[in-house]
Amino acid sequence: MNTSKVQRTCPECGSGNVYLRNDSVPPGQTYFLRGLGGFLQFAKYKVVVCGDCGLVRFYAEESALRKLPAASNWRRVDGGP
DSSP states (O other): OOOOSSSOOOOTOOSSSSHHHEEOOOOSSSOOOTTTTTTTOOEEEEEEEETTTOOOEEEEEEHHHGGGGGTOOOOOSSSSS
């Protein structure tokens, strides 16, 4: 994901004390984006944490987002295709 798309202020408390890191899930950990990675690799995402209120947000990388419509283990919340 392009860092410019990440909100630079916290939507919960309005603070600008926001931290960002790129991540993927190491083996043995909970896998948030199951089915959206590549062959033998986990999907990557960005983690954003507010240093004041502690709100944590996750943003999937563009490559994972492109796989969503065809992923059998993900469905749209509105019931769409």
